[in-house]
Amino acid sequence: MNKLHNFILRISTWYVWLAFLLGTLAFNVYVMPKAANTLKASCGENVKIPDLEIGYTGGELKGMISFMTEACRNEYYYIATVTDSFYPLVYGLFLFFTIVILYYKTQVPLSKGKLYVFPIATILADFAENLTIGKLLFSKTPSDDYLYHFASAFSMMKWFFAIASAVLILLGIVRWLLHRFQKTA
16 A cells, blocks of 8 residues: 555646646536537526536436437437546546645655545546436436436535545645744744
């Protein structure tokens, strides 16, 4: 595990962080809003899109999918399995490298704990949610009903780990600022 941690520290540079920051901004400002607009055009304004909802139950997801037309399902499937497969990787690695830099590359690095597992868990949960929803979009068998609950659970895990990562980043910034001010005082 130490070899992996040391490798992570070696590749965690400001240039890598900046690349993922710019990628995250590009997705947030251009790619994902364009995908959302494409979905709204294909699905209509009244159809709820799971990825645009913060949390949903298995029953709510089943209801959302049942209101989708064939064209809406096709468009959503493409976005969920292609566009939204790159997005978690980009924003997740931005969170990952931010946490590594704030907690392990500063003048007061943490010696214990691997806090960067939170963004990795976010990425994995987002991938699992997208793949599960992708399968459900064209599922015709009632035996797949349990997958609605899995997708809901993956969504909740994604949001939990993403929020935990954001809190860690905020705490890391406060930690870094306190260290800077104590050093100058």
